Each structure stands twice: as C-alpha cells, then as structure tokens.
Amino acid sequence: MGYDLSMRLWRGDAEGGGLEDFTVEVSEGEVVLDAIHRVQATQAGDLAVRWNCKAGKCGSCSAEINGRPRLLCMTRLNDFEETDTITVTPLRAFPVIRDLVTDVSYNYEKAREVPAFAPTPPDADGKRRMMQVDVERGQEFRKCIECFLCQDTCHVIRDHEENKPAFAGPRFFLRYAELDMHPLDTNDRRKLAQDAAGIGMCNITKCCTEVCPEGIKITDNAIIPMKERVVDRSFDPLVWLGSKIRRRDPSDERTEVV
Amino acid sequence: MAEAETSTEYETHTYDVVVVGAGGAGLRAAIAAHDAGARTAIVCKSLLGKAHTVMAEGGIAAAMGNVWSDDGWPVHFRDTMRGGKMLNHWRMAQLHAQEAPDRVLELETWGALFDRTDDGLISQRDFGGHRFARLAHVGDRTGLEMIRTLQQRAVALGIDVFMECTVTELFKDVADDGTPRISGAFGYWRETGKFLVFEAPSIVLATGGIGKSFEVTSNSWEYTGDGHAMALRAGASLVNMEFVQFHPTGMVWPPSVRGILVTESVRGDGGVLRNSEGKRFMFDYIPEYFKSETADSEEEGDRWYTDKANNRRPPELLPRDEVARAINSEIKAGRGSPHGGIFLDIASRRDAEYIKRRLPSMYHQFKELADVDITAEPMEIGPTCHYVMGGVEVEPDSGASIVDGLFAAGEVAGGMHGANRLGGNSLSDLLVFGRRAGESAAEYATKAEQGRPHVQPELITSAEQDALAPFRIEGGGENAYTLQKHLQEQMQKLVGIIRTDEELAEAQQMLRELEDRATRLKVSGGRVYNPGWHLALDLNNMLLVSECIALAARERTESRGGHTREDFAATDESWGDVNLILTLGDDGHAVLKRQPLPQMPEDLRDLFD
Ligand SMILES: Cc1cc2nc3c(=O)[nH]c(=O)nc-3n(C[C@H](O)[C@H](O)[C@H](O)COP(=O)(O)OP(=O)(O)OC[C@H]3O[C@@H](n4cnc5c(N)ncnc54)[C@H](O)[C@@H]3O)c2cc1C
Ligand code: SF4
Ligand code: SF4
Ligand code: FES
Numbered sequence: 001m002g003y004d005l006s007m008r009l010w011r012g013d014a015e016g017g018g019l020e021d022f023t024v025e026v027s028e029g030e031v032v033l034d035a036i037h038r039v040q041a042t043q044a045g046d047l048a049v050r051w052n053c054k055a056g057k058c059g060s061c062s063a064e065i066n067g068r069p070r071l072l073c074m075t076r077l078n079d080f081e082e083t084d085t086i087t088v089t090p091l092r093a094f095p096v097i098r099d100l101v102t103d104v105s106y107n108y109e110k111a112r113e114v115p116a117f118a119p120t121p122p123d124a125d126g127k128r129r130m131m132q133v134d135v136e137r138g139q140e141f142r143k144c145i146e147c148f149l150c151q152d153t154c155h156v157i158r159d160h161e162e163n164k165p166a167f168a169g170p171r172f173f174l175r176y177a178e179l180d181m182h183p184l185d186t187n188d189r190r191k192l193a194q195d196a197a198g199i200g201m202c203n204i205t206k207c208c209t210e211v212c213p214e215g216i217k218i219t220d221n222a223i224i225p226m227k228e229r230v231v232d233r234s235f236d237p238l239v240w241l242g243s244k245i246r247r248r249d250p251s252d253e254r255t256e257v258v
Numbered sequence: 259m260a261e262a263e264t265s266t267e268y269e270t271h272t273y274d275v276v277v278v279g280a281g282g283a284g285l286r287a288a289i290a291a292h293d294a295g296a297r298t299a300i301v302c303k304s305l306l307g308k309a310h311t312v313m314a315e316g317g318i319a320a321a322m323g324n325v326w327s328d329d330g331w332p333v334h335f336r337d338t339m340r341g342g343k344m345l346n347h348w349r350m351a352q353l354h355a356q357e358a359p360d361r362v363l364e365l366e367t368w369g370a371l372f373d374r375t376d377d378g379l380i381s382q383r384d385f386g387g388h389r390f391a392r393l394a395h396v397g398d399r400t401g402l403e404m405i406r407t408l409q410q411r412a413v414a415l416g417i418d419v420f421m422e423c424t425v426t427e428l429f430k431d432v433a434d435d436g437t438p439r440i441s442g443a444f445g446y447w448r449e450t451g452k453f454l455v456f457e458a459p460s461i462v463l464a465t466g467g468i469g470k471s472f473e474v475t476s477n478s479w480e481y482t483g484d485g486h487a488m489a490l491r492a493g494a495s496l497v498n499m500e501f502v503q504f505h506p507t508g509m510v511w512p513p514s515v516r517g518i519l520v521t522e523s524v525r526g527d528g529g530v531l532r533n534s535e536g537k538r539f540m541f542d543y544i545p546e547y548f549k550s551e552t553a554d555s556e557e558e559g560d561r562w563y564t565d566k567a568n569n570r571r572p573p574e575l576l577p578r579d580e581v582a583r584a585i586n587s588e589i590k591a592g593r594g595s596p597h598g599g600i601f602l603d604i605a606s607r608r609d610a611e612y613i614k615r616r617l618p619s620m621y622h623q624f625k626e627l628a629d630v631d632i633t634a635e636p637m638e639i640g641p642t643c644h645y646v647m648g649g650v651e652v653e654p655d656s657g658a659s660i661v662d663g664l665f666a667a668g669e670v671a672g673g674m675h676g677a678n679r680l681g682g683n684s685l686s687d688l689l690v691f692g693r694r695a696g697e698s699a700a701e702y703a704t705k706a707e708q709g710r711p712h713v714q715p716e717l718i719t720s721a722e723q724d725a726l727a728p729f730r731i732e733g734g735g736e737n738a739y740t741l742q743k744h745l746q747e748q749m750q751k752l753v754g755i756i757r758t759d760e761e762l763a764e765a766q767q768m769l770r771e772l773e774d775r776a777t778r779l780k781v782s783g784g785r786v787y788n789p790g791w792h793l794a795l796d797l798n799n800m801l802l803v804s805e806c807i808a809l810a811a812r813e814r815t816e817s818r819g820g821h822t823r824e825d826f827a828a829t830d831e832s833w834g835d836v837n838l839i840l841t842l843g844d845d846g847h848a849v850l851k852r853q854p855l856p857q858m859p860e861d862l863r864d865l866f867d
Contacts, residue, residue, distance in 0.1 A: 029512020044785025
C-alpha cells in the first residue's frame with residue numbers, strides 16, 4: 001500500500017543546478033512519473049517534465065533514473081525497494097533546458113538530413129502490393145517512439161559533443177536501414193549512411209539496443225546489416241530477409257543519394 | 259517579480275496559413291496547404307510526433323474493399339450515420355466515406371508500412387459498428403505509423419514547425435468591406451516563455467479534444483480544449499458539444515493507469531466481455547435499433563468472425579455508446595470485477611501467438627503496468643472518457659468556420675460523427691478533412707492577398723496581459739493543479755456517462771465558482787518551461803469548454819449516442835433533427851441555440867430503407 005518515497009530530482013537550467021530532495025506519498029502500482037506529478041501538484045508547481053501518453057507510446061518522458069536512461073511512465077516503483085531513494089536526472093547527452101527537460105533538437109536536425117522515401121509507381125489499380133514478410137523488418141524499426149534513449153546512451157555522442165555534427169545516432173541508423181529495406185523505395189542511401197550519417201563511427205557496443213523501450217534490435221537488425229550493405233555492394237536482400245518471395249533487387253535499380 | 263517574468267517582448271512571423279496542431283489533422287492540413295503553394299507553419303504544444311494521434315491503436319477506417327469486396331463508400335457512410343444516431347452532418351459523413359481510401363493509399367506512398375493481406379494489399383480488421391472488416395492497421399500501433407509518416411512527409415517538404423509552442427489567442431481585424439476576419443494568432447514558447455505573434459490570413463485549428471476535463475480519461479495533458487475555446491472567443495460556433503464519448507474499455511487497475519485505453523481491436527479480434535458471474539452479458543443489451551444486424555447467440559457471434567455473409571456480428575461490437583452503457587449497468591448491478599470494472603477476455607478465445615502478433619502493445623501495456631498476462635488471464639476494464647464528438651461548426655467541403663479565415667479539422671471540428679463516433683473513423687476523418695481544410699485555407703489566403711489582414715498592437719498587448727496574469731497575483735492565490743483536479747472530479751461525477759438535470763445544474767454552478775477562483779490562479783517560478791503556468795492558462799479553456807458541455811447536455815432532454823440522461827432515458831424523435839449550437843455571449847459565457855439538422859438528399863436517404 002501507500003508509503004513515503006524519497007526522491008532526488010535534478011533541478012536547474014542551462015546556467016546550472018543540482019539534486020533536490022523530495023518526500024512524496026506514493027501508492028501501489030504507481031510509476032516514477034506518478035510520483036513526479038505528485039511532487040509537481042503539491043510541492044513544486046513549476047517542476048519541468050515532459051509527458052503525454054503515460055503508457056509508453058509517445059516517447060516524451062525520457063530521463064535518467066538512477067543514472068539509467070528510461071521512460072518515466074514505464075518505470076514501476078515496485079522495481080525498487082520502498083526504502084530506496086530514486087534519483088531522476090535529465091538526459092545527459094542533450095543540453096538541459098530546465099529540470100528534467102532537455103533540448104532534443106539535435107534529433108530533429110538529424111531527421112531532416114535523411115532523404116525522403118521515394119517509391120516506385122503504384123500498380124495499375126492504384127494500389128501497391130507488398131508481402132507481409134517483406135514489410136516486417138521495416139515494421140520492427142517503425143515501432144520506434146522517438147524517445148531518444150538510444151541516442152542518449154550511445155557513447156559516441158554521450159560525452160562527445162564534438163561528434164554530433166558527423167553522427168546521426170542509432171535512432172537514425174534505424175531510419176536509414178528501414179528505408180533501405182523498404183520493398184518499394186528507389187533511393188540508395190548506403191553512401192550517405194557512411195559519409196554524412198557516420199555509421200562507421202559506431203563500434204557495435206549494443207548499448208542502444210539495451211535501453212530501447214520498444215525492444216528493437218537496433219544493432220543486430222539495423223546497424224550491422226546496414227554496415228554490411230555499405231561495404232558489400234553485392235549484398236543480397238533475399239538472403240537477408242530470409243524470404244522466399246520474389247522481388248526486384250533494389251541495389252540494381254536504386255538511385256544513389258548523397 | 260523579476261524582469262524576465264514581465265518581459266513583453268515578442269517575435270513576429272508571417273505566413274499564409276498557420277496550422278495550430280501537429281496531430282494527424284494538423285499535419286495533413288499543413289501538407290495540403292504547402293502543396294497548394296501557401297507559406298505554411300505548424301504550431302504544437304508538445305514535440306513533433308507526440309500529439310494524441312500517436313496513441314491511436316486500432317486502425318483507420320476506409321472502405322478499400324481489400325478483405326471484403328462488397329464493402330464500398332455507401333456501406334461505410336451508412337454505418338457512420340447509424341453509429342452517430344443519424345445526427346451526423348450527412349455531407350461530412352459522405353465525403354469521409356468516399357475519400358478515406360485514397361487518403362490511406364497516400365500514406366503508403368509516403369512510406370507507411372501497413373499490415374498486409376495474403377495478396378499483398380493493405381489488411382483490414384473488424385471494429386465496432388462497421389459492417390465489414392475495414393480498418394487499415396499496423397498491429398495495434400496504427401496512430402504511431404500515421405503520425406510518423408505524416409511528420410516525415412512534412413519534414414521532407416520543409417514546412418516550418420514551431421514545436422513546444424502554445425497558441426493562446428486568435429486575432430481578427432476588419433476587411434475593407436467591413437467583415438471581421440482572422441488576422442493572426444498569439445502564443446508563447448514553452449521552452450523559454452517568450453511570446454510570439456503570427457500574422458496570417460488563414461488559421462487552421464487542429465488542436466484535438468477536451469478529455470482532460472474528466473477524471474478518468476484516455477487523454478493527455480494536451481487535451482484542454484484550446485481550439486474549441488479559441489474558436490468561441492473568435493466568434494465561431496460549436497456543434498454537438500453534449501456528445502462526449504466514453505470508450506467502453508479503459509484500464510481500471512492499478513489506480514495509476516486508470517483510464518488508459520484498451521483498444522477496441524481486442525474485441526474486433528475476438529475478445530468478449532464477461533461479468534463476475536462469467537456471463538457474456540452483452541447479449542442482454544442489444545437495442546431494438548441494432549437487433550436485425552446483431553447475433554442473438556454466442557454460436558452465431560463466434561461464427562461471424564470467419565463467415566460474415568451468413569452470420570450477424572457479436573454484440574460486443576455494437577457501437578461504443580451501447581457497450582459503455584451496458585458495462586456501466588453491470589457494474590452498478592454489482593456484477594463488476596474486483597476493482598470496479600468488467601472482464602475483457604481474449605485469453606480463453608485466441609492462442610497466445612495470435613494475441614501477441616495482433617495486439618503487441620496491449621500485451622506489453624498490461625504486462626508492464628498491471629502485471630497481467632493478457633494471453634493467460636482476462637483484463638479488468640471500465641469506461642473512460644475518450645473523444646469529443648462536438649467541435650467547431652464547419653462547412654463540410656472546406657472546413658471553414660463561420661469566421662472568415664478560420665478553419666477547423668480533426669477532433670476539434672464537429673458534425674462528422676453526430677452523437678457517437680465509430681472506432682477508426684477518427685484517423686480517417688483527420689486525413690480527409692485535414693487535407694480539405696488545408697487546401698481551403700491556402701485558397702482563402704491567396705484570395706486575401708490584395709488586402710492582407712493586419713494585427714493591431716492593442717490586441718497583442720491585451721493577449722500579453724492575459725498570459726502574464728498568473729504571475730501578477732498578489733497574496734495567496736489559487737493552485738492550478740488543485741483547481742484542475744477539482745474540475746475533473748466534478749465533471750466526471752456530474753457530466754459523466756449518465757446525466758440528470760439536477761446534476762447538470764449543479765455542474766453549471768460549480769463551473770461558475772471555479773471560474774471565479776480561476777481569476778486568482780497564481781504560479782510559482784519563472785517563465786522558462788513552467789508547467790504550472792502552462793496549466794493555469796489552459797484551465798480557462800477547460801472551464802469554458804466544460805460550460806458548453808454542461809449547457810448543451812442540460813438542454814437535450816433525451817438520450818442519444820454519447821449523451822445519456824437518466825431522467826430522459828429514451829431517444830426522442832423530435833430531437834432527431836435538432837443541432838445545439840453554442841457561441842460566446844457578450845458576458846463571456848456560452849449561449850445556446852437550436853438549429854435544424856441539415857437534411858440529406860433523397861438518393862442518400864434511400865440507403866437507409
Ligand atoms: C489512446 C487512444 C487511442 C485511439 N485509437 C484510435 C483508433 O484506433 N482509431 C481512430 O480512428 N481513432 C483513435 N483515437 C482517436 C484519435 O486518435 C484522435 O481523435 C485523433 O488522433 C485526434 O487527432 P487530431 O489531429 O485532431 O489531434 P491530436 O493528434 O490530438 O493533435 C492535437 C495537436 O494540437 C496541438 N495543440 C493543442 N492545443 C494547442 C495550442 N493551444 N497551441 C498549439 N498547439 C496546440 C497539440 O500539441 C497537438 O499537436 C484514439 C485516441 C486515443 C487517446
Ligand atoms: S551500437 Fe553503435 S549506435 Fe549503438 S550505442 Fe553502440 S556505438 Fe552507439
Ligand atoms: S530506437 Fe528505441 S530507444 Fe531509440 S528512439 Fe526509437 S524507441 Fe527510443
Ligand atoms: S509519457 Fe508517453 S512514453 Fe512516457
């Protein structure tokens with residue numbers, strides 16, 4: 001049942017700040033976001049935190065709980081002992097705006113750099129045909145809720161601001177791979193992934209995969225195949241997808257984008 | 259008060275079309291306006307991609323005929339009108355049914371990856387109130403696919419996005435011929451608290467719904483009815499506001515997740531509702547109106563999933579208002595689940611593999627948040643406030659409100675869904691009418707090119723004063739969170755699923771009191787990302803919209819769709835052709851009038867014989 005939870009929340013802004021102690025009453029089944037909301041409603045009305053869906057669907061409430069990148073709305077209090085102090089800090093890889101809210105515009109800039117989807121024309125009846133097996137891998141990647149926890153955790157940028165211009169990060173390697181595996185896309189993004197997005201800087205530590213709340217196998221299913229595609233132009237998507245469905249080989253017909 | 263708190267500096271931006279809202283409706287409108295050649299901006303309260311649309315689960319309704327070739331727009335049209343208890347604007351329902359298939363295909367052209375049929379076409383699933391399996395979907399995360407696709411499209415087109423930026427007021431001026439018209443909008447950056455002014459002849463409202471005014475809701479902090487309230491203040495009218503949809507299946511336990519949605523796909527994919535005695539009680543609640551098309555035995559209902567031609571649909575798939583009321587009655591009769599809900603059971607009806615493949619995020623949601631394995635045990639569910647049918651009264655073809663230059667699309671617009679919305683009909687609505695509103699807004703803006711509107715400085719000053727008011731309260735003052743909580747509890751209790759004249763009158767009284775207290779809202783802290791301040795400003799909108807709901811609900815002395823009156827339990831045909839229209843009176847309070855429902859032409863009427 002209900003108990004008093006000790007929390008330490010980072011409070012401050014771009015100029016600086018520090019951890020502040022709060023004691024807040026919590027009850028059965030609650031998540032960290034509930035506790036933070038109660039602090040907000042009763043003790044610190046101006047406490048800044050992002051959220052929307054409260055069900056792990058929107059990727060707004062990303063922060064670091066006891067130093068680990070997590071969604072506040074999907075972290076249950078009963079994962080901790082009642083006597084534990086829970087420490088919540090903003091995402092470390094991004095500049096803080098206020099309290100638990102960071103400036104994630106880096107990710108939106110990287111999103112703008114990905115060349116758009118460019119499909120083949122539809123069939124004569126105006127519809128498009130794709131087989132379920134051919135879209136499944138892309139669907140796995142499109143489960144991404146853009147929480148940017150993978151971006152936050154990736155050591156290439158976590159403490160290396162200088163790498164940001166040249167490195168799109170795991171979330172966007174996912175996007176490159178998704179488009180590359182799309183049965184109807186006509187662009188060849190391999191060169192771009194290597195040059196501008198910096199996939200070469202990734203040394204497949206898999207930390208991104210570990211924190212992904214959607215359980216997307218970012219490293220194994222997107223980054224590694226994409227890296228292989230980049231070096232090996234004769235790569236065969238049939239083998240890759242393990243599919244028996246006949247399809248055109250995109251690497252022959254795709255237009256390289258740079 | 260520090261200087262930063264009182265600064266009235268603002269930045270100015272000039273566009274042809276400003277779209278307020280970046281959900282499905284706003285993004286689709288912006289794409290259309292951009293494609294029509296207008297300089298277009300999108301403004302939204304959250305980060306891009308986080309609007310409510312991202313949470314939609316089940317699917318997009320569109321009569322593409324991929325699974326059942328007998329499906330077509332007239333069938334979809336008929337289902338929509340009947341689901342809405344014939345109170346929908348017929349023309350909107352028609353355009354919606356006709357254009358939804360093209361809008362879905364367009365998403366595919368922009369990169370969406372829907373689930374497929376065996377022929378490689380877009381797969382379609384069953385949902386309540388739809389004659390055929392008709393919802394294009396991606397597992398149970400269709401909204402995510404839709405918003406991401408539109409977002410990526412908008413970004414690829416280079417449309418300007420103002421994110422984490424809240425619009426608080428619309429501006430008007432007077433055209434040369436003396437008519438008032440839109441001239442722009444006022445807002446603040448949530449991240450800095452700084453003000454901005456948009457100069458634009460066309461504004462498209464796509465701000466979504468109002469559900470945050472209720473205690474048990476599937477809606478997020480964003481759903482404070484800003485668009486509804488701003489439209490009223492700008493002189494536009496609202497229609498159908500008494501109709502609020504309580505979705506039959508929200509989570510009930512633990513308290514922390516109370517209200518979070520459990521998609522209707524659970525029932526579409528075979529799930530059934532049971533009471534504490536284990537009985538499939540929906541068979542006891544089939545209304546006369548739907549008798550001829552609803553199965554009357556469990557066997558027939560079960561056969562329907564695979565043989566639609568020779569069987570009728572199970573009663574679990576009646577329109578949402580019917581199911582929500584039935585659940586409510588069972589709980590009231592003492593046949594509820596331990597935590598005050600009802601059981602939703604798919605575990606005993608489908609194998610675990612199927613459930614995990616079709617409903618992955620429901621599986622995840624219950625596992626993570628409630629320690630319930632939905633492949634092994636039933637879920638506990640109960641009604642949750644989900645959607646508002648009511649919204650800005652618009653011209654069906656263009657989405658234009660009665661104010662020149664003001665357009666609305668998506669959940670903030672009214673008329674399309676009548677007294678009750680069918681599942682899946684919102685996402686399609688966003689696409690169909692988002693596009694239409696965006697195009698019309700662009701067209702209007704080019705016409706306005708000769709005499710572009712002008713934002714008067716005194717309007718800006720007044721909007722600034724309103725926005726800063728909570729920083730200027732001396733002494734005690736009221737806490738926005740406390741007030742909001744009170745509003746939610748009272749709206750739930752007095753203007754909820756079942757209503758009475760007495761309680762609605764009490765609600766009106768309560769709202770007047772809260773409104774008075776809201777003039778003394780006081781915030782702590784500064785202007786940089788201060789949720790307390792944001793809420794204080796949003797609260798005024800919540801109060802105004804709640805007042806509209808209570809007023810219209812009290813007036814409509816019958817039960818129909820999302821409006822159920824205990825004291826007028828029957829549907830009354832004399833109300834069947836009446837719309838309740840709300841505008842803002844000179845005293846700042848809502849004014850109500852009755853207006854005849856637009857009548858559909860003969861050829862469409864024939865579909866109902
Ligand atoms: C959990 C859940 C599941 C659902 N499932 C389905 C489904 O399967 N099928 C279906 O058809 N429908 C479903 N719905 C309903 C549907 O998702 C919504 O009705 C629809 O997404 C609303 O879209 P919209 O574009 O009108 O608004 P939203 O997507 O809510 O977007 C509103 C936008 O307006 C912005 N905004 C609001 N106020 C302001 C302001 N003052 N200033 C600036 N910006 C502002 C917000 O920031 C946001 O960007 C579901 C709803 C929920 C909550
Ligand atoms: S696998 Fe690559 S992208 Fe992922 S965290 Fe490691 S270095 Fe970063
Ligand atoms: S890939 Fe996973 S961790 Fe990264 S942004 Fe997407 S959902 Fe979040
Ligand atoms: S609030 Fe949406 S993911 Fe946490």
